[in-house]
Each structure stands twice: as C-alpha cells, then as structure tokens.
Amino acid sequence: MGAATLPVASLTARADTFPSRPITMIVPFAAGGPTDVLARIVAEYMRRSLGHPVVIENVTGASGTVAGLRASRAAPDGYTITIGHWGTHCLNGAIYQLQYDVRAFEPVALIASGPQLVIGRPDLPAQNLKELIAWLKANGDTATSGTAGPGSGAHVAGVFFQQLTATGFSFVPYRGAGPALNDLMAGHIDIMFDQASNSLAQVRSGTVKAYAVTASTRLASAPEIPTVDEAGLPGLYIAYWHGIWAPKGTPGEIVSTLSAAVMAALAEPNVHQRFAELGQEIPPSDKQVPAALRSHQAAEIEKWWPIVRSANIKAE
Ligand code: MLT
Numbered sequence: 001m002g003a004a005t006l007p008v009a010s011l012t013a014r015a016d017t018f019p020s021r022p023i024t025m026i027v028p029f030a031a032g033g034p035t036d037v038l039a040r041i042v043a044e045y046m047r048r049s050l051g052h053p054v055v056i057e058n059v060t061g062a063s064g065t066v067a068g069l070r071a072s073r074a075a076p077d078g079y080t081i082t083i084g085h086w087g088t089h090c091l092n093g094a095i096y097q098l099q100y101d102v103r104a105f106e107p108v109a110l111i112a113s114g115p116q117l118v119i120g121r122p123d124l125p126a127q128n129l130k131e132l133i134a135w136l137k138a139n140g141d142t143a144t145s146g147t148a149g150p151g152s153g154a155h156v157a158g159v160f161f162q163q164l165t166a167t168g169f170s171f172v173p174y175r176g177a178g179p180a181l182n183d184l185m186a187g188h189i190d191i192m193f194d195q196a197s198n199s200l201a202q203v204r205s206g207t208v209k210a211y212a213v214t215a216s217t218r219l220a221s222a223p224e225i226p227t228v229d230e231a232g233l234p235g236l237y238i239a240y241w242h243g244i245w246a247p248k249g250t251p252g253e254i255v256s257t258l259s260a261a262v263m264a265a266l267a268e269p270n271v272h273q274r275f276a277e278l279g280q281e282i283p284p285s286d287k288q289v290p291a292a293l294r295s296h297q298a299a300e301i302e303k304w305w306p307i308v309r310s311a312n313i314k315a316e
Contacts, residue, residue, distance in 0.1 A: 015078075015251045015253035015254050015257075018078050018253070018254050018257055019050050019052045019078065019257070020052070021052060021079065022054070022055050022079075023046075023050065023052060023054045023055070023078065023079050023080070023081060024055050024056075024057050024079065024080045024081070025039055025043055025055070025056055025057070025081050025082065025244070026057050026059050026067050026070060026071050026080065026083070027056055027057065027059070027082075027083055028059060028060065028063075028064030028065075028066070028068065028082065028083075028084060028088050029058070029060055029064060029148055029175065029178070030058060030060050030174070030178045030179050031058045031176075032176075033148070033176035033177045033178030033179075033181075033198060034177055034178075034194075034195040034197040034198040034278075035083055035084075035085060035176070035242065036056065036058060036178065037197060037198075038111065038197065038242055038275075038280070039056055039083045041265075041271055041275070042054075042083075042244070042262060042265045042266070042271070043055075044265075045264065045265030045268050045271055046261040046262060046264075046265050048264070048265075049260065049261040049264045049265075050257070050258075050261050060175040060176060061149070062096070062149055062150070063087060063088070063091075063095075063096075063148060063149030063151050063152040063155075063173075063315065064084065064087060064088035064092060064152070065088075065096050065098060067082060067088070068082075068088055068092065068098065068100055068102065069098070071105070071245070071247060072100035072101075072105065072247060072248070073247075074247045076106075076246065076247040076248060076249035076251075077254070078246060078250055078251075078254035078257070078258060080247065081108060081244055081245065081246045081258060082105070082244070082246075083111075083243070083244050084242070084244075084245060085153070085240055085242045085243070086153055086238075086239070086240050086241055086300065086304075087148070087151075087152045087153040087156075087240075088102070089102045089105070089243065089297055090102065090297065090300045090301050090304050090305075091152070091153060091156055091304060092151065093301065093305065094301075094304065094308040094309055095151035095156075095308060095313055095314065095315045096151060096315050102297075102301075103297065103298070103301070105245035105246065105247060105248055106245060106246040106247065106249070106250045106255050106290070107243065107244075107245055107290040107291075107293035107294045107297070108243070108255060108258045108259050108262060108290060109243060109244050109258075109259050109262035109263060109288045109289070109290065109293060110241065110242075110243045110283055110287060110288050110289075110292055110293040110296055111243060111262065111282065111283075111288070112241070112242050112266075112275055112280040112281060112282050112283070113240065113241040113280070113283065114195060114196050114197055114278065114279045114280040114281060115195075115196055115213050115215040115219070115238060115239060115279065116154070116157055116194055116196060116238045116240060117193075117194055117196050117199055117203065117210050117211075117212070117213055117214070117225065118161070118191070118192075118212045118213075118214070119184065119191065119194050119199050119203065119208045119209060119210050119211065120132060120184075120190060120192075120208065120209040120211065121184050121185070121187045121189065121190055121191070121208065121209070122185065122206065122208055122209060123187060124191070124209055126209075126211070128211060128226075128231065128232075129211040129212045129226070129231035129233060130231070130232045132191070133165045133167060133233075136167040136168075136169055136191075137165075137166070137167055139169075139190075140167060140168040140169055141168075143169035143170070143190045143191070144170050144171070144172050144189045144190050144191075145158045145170070145171050145172065145189065145190065145191045145192060145193065146171075146172050146174055146177075146180030146181070146184055146189040146191075147171050147172065147173050147180065147193075148173075148174060148175075148176050148177045148180060149174070149175070149176075150171075150173050150314075150315040151313060153193075153195075153238065153240055154177060154180070154192060154193045154194060155171055155173070155313070156308060156311075156313055157193035157214065157236070158171060158193050159311055159313050160236060160311070161233070163311065164236060165233065169190070169191070172189050177192070178198065180192055181194060181198055181199055181202065181208070184208055185208060193214070193238070195240050196213065196219060196279035197280055200219075200221065200222055200277075200278065200279055203222065203225070204222070210222070211226075211231060212226055212227060212230075212231040212236075213225050213226070213227055214228055214236050214237055214238040215228070215237055215238075215239070216229060219279045220276070221276055221277055221278075241296065241300075243293045243296075243297070244262055246258060255290060259288075259289065259290055262288070263285060263288050263289075266282050266285075266288060267285070
C-alpha cells in the first residue's frame with residue numbers, strides 16, 4: 001500500500017514519533033546558487049530542533065519544474081520537503097503546462113524575501129543603468145542575459161526589462177543562477193537579472209557590475225547600489241520570496257513540527273545575520289506560518305499570472 005493511501009490512524013501514529021530519520025529537502029536549482037544557499041542555512045539549524053539531519057538534494061532542470069513534479073509525488077510523510085520561490089511556486093504555474101499544481105502542496109513556512117540586482121559582466125563598458133540600456137540598444141543582436149531556466153524569475157524580469165526599455169537581447173538558460181553567475185564573471189554572457197543573494201559578494205569584490213536593485217528602497221547590506229527608480233527604470237520591482245512546502249496530504253502534526261523547526265531556525269541570530277548579508281528579509285513570525293505562506297502564494301499568483309500571461313512569456 002502506498003503512503004498516500006495509509007489509513008489516518010497510521011499517519012497519526014507516525015506523526016507521534018516524527019522525525020525518526022533524516023529528512024530530504026529538495027532544492028530545485030544547482031548547488032551553490034541562491035536557493036541552495038538559503039536551504040543549507042535553514043537545514044543546518046532545523047537539524048537542531050528535529051534531532052535528525054535535513055539533507056539537501058539538488059534536483060535541477062526546467063526552472064524547477066523537474067523538482068516540483070518530484071516533490072508533488074513524494075510520500076506525504078514529512079521525510080521529503082521542498083524549498084521553492086516566486087518562480088517555482090508562482091510563475092511556473094502560468095508559464096508551463098505542468099503535471100502538478102503549484103498550489104497543491106502543504107505550506108510549511110515563508111522564510112525570506114529579497115530583490116534582484118541588474119548586473120553585468122565585469123568588463124561591460126556601461127557604468128550605470130542608462131548606459132547599459134544604450135549599450136543593449138546598440139548591441140541587441142549579440143547581447144545575452146543568463147537565466148535560471150526558461151520562464152524563471154530571471155527570464156521574466158528580463159522580458160519586463162526589454163518591454164520597458166525597448167531593448168532586445170537573447171536569454172541563455174542554465175540549471176540555476178549559480179552556474180549562470182559563473183559564466184557572467186567569466187565574460188561568457190553579458191547581463192543577468194539575479195537574486196541579490198547570489199551576486200552581492202561578487203558585486204562587493206568587483207567581479208561583476210551592479211546597475212540597480214529591483215526595489216523601491218536600497219539594500220541595507222549594499223547601500224551603494226541605486227534602486228531602479230533612482231537609476232532610471234521606475235517601477236521594475238521584483239521581490240523574490242522563498243518558502244518551504246511538504247507534499248499535499250502530509251499530516252497537520254508533521255507539518256507543524258516542520259514549521260516549528262523552520263521558524264526556530266529563522267529565529268537564530270546567526271541566521272538573521274547571514275540572511276541580512278545576503279540581502280534577505282525574514283518576515284515577522286506571524287507571516288512565516290503555513291497559513292501565511294498559503295495566503296502569500298495565493299496573492300502572488302493572483303497578481304502575477306495575469307501579468308505573465310498577458311506578456312506572453314513562454315518556456316522556450
Ligand atoms: C537558483 O537557486 O538558481 C535560483 O533560485 C534560480 C532563480 O533565480 O530562479
């Protein structure tokens with residue numbers, strides 16, 4: 001008998017002793033990228049409350065949809081959970097024809113939110129966002145923007161940027177923002193719309209150029225980077241939120257145990273410090289809880305699906 005068909009009594013009994021072995025957290029993108037980094041920080045601290053390791057498994061491909069299918073089909077017993085974000089648990093539902101529903105997971109916790117940076121390779125001649133737009137207009141035939149996959153947040157933000165600036169450039173998909181950033185630093189691609197958490201360290205060390213932050217306020221951890229409003233592209237706001245989910249049907253007691261472990265991790269001063277350095281804002285605890293993640297995801301879907309559909313963004 002599959003776990004999904006176990007009688008409620010069996011699941012309740014399991015919930016009493018949960019967890020009794022390591023938990024797998026699926027990360028839908030490449031190791032070393034922004035989602036992976038957040039997952040590893042939270043997993044390390046979840047272990048302290050759960051008493052068992054939370055093991056990261058990177059399941060990459062197609063902007064997180066390979067991982068999404070896998071997570072949706074995992075046994076709903078709490079031993080497989082997934083981290084995801086604005087792209088995987090919102091955009092993908094509007095862009096891909098999926099064999100699962102991005103809304104059909106049990107929310108565990110909303111963990112953090114942060115903006116993107118508009119960044120360029122280190123030797124790009126443009127010194128500010130206006131010069132970047134002019135450079136892209138002059139070099140549209142050859143210019144390239146790295147993404148974390150077709151239809152990913154980096155791709156969607158890039159399409160909005162193209163529409164706002166009347167620029168054209170090609171998108172180059174990777175299995176995550178980590179490998180895309182490596183190619184940007186090596187000069188193989190020109191620009192990225194990248195989660196700040198991925199590229200801030202390289203901006204600080206001068207190995208990539210930062211042109212703007214996609215928010216109405218500057219980042220406390222990088223106040224030298226202008227906002228899109230200040231840099232000349234008002235309103236291109238992208239808030240890249242991350243959350244953790246369990247497969248649909250995971251018993252409530254198990255979700256509560258997992259949620260408490262994530263929230264305990266987020267309450268750790270060291271986690272606060274590491275997230276702040278990555279430009280991540282941890283929501284107040286009443287906005288971390290499963291019900292808050294469920295409403296946040298629903299509101300984001302209501303906001304973004306019509307925008308993405310009317311922009312005709314395709315996963316190709
Ligand atoms: C990653 O970890 O590679 C990213 O979260 C991908 C993305 O920006 O969507």
